[in-house]
Amino acid sequence: MAYRESFYRYLMTQKDPDSNSEVAQFANNAQHDLAFPKQEQDYDKLSNYLELNAGYLPNMSIFDQAYRMYQDKMAY
Structure with a gap:
């Protein structure tokens, strides 16, 4: 199975x-979130974390957009 980078690692790009x-603002703010699940790839786990802990994320549609971009990149 090919290596798949974590969502956080992608987001930092x-x-x-x-x-x-x-998305850039989300990434800029997530960089300072010390509890962000940095190794996670799973949409549901990331979504749950962000819904409960990411006051810096104005709405979840930004995460959805970033996650779609991540999936597109990981498809190659």
Whole structure:
């Protein structure tokens, strides 16, 4: 089975402090979340964590968008 990077590792490639992109802002803020499940790949586990702990995420549709981007990248 091929190696699949964690969602967090992918998300960190989207950081950009100068961007107004919602995904970039999510990445910028997640970088400072010390409890973020950094090894996780599972959508449901990530979603549950973010719903309960990520006050920096204005709405879950931003996570959904970022997760779709992650899935697309991992499909190759």
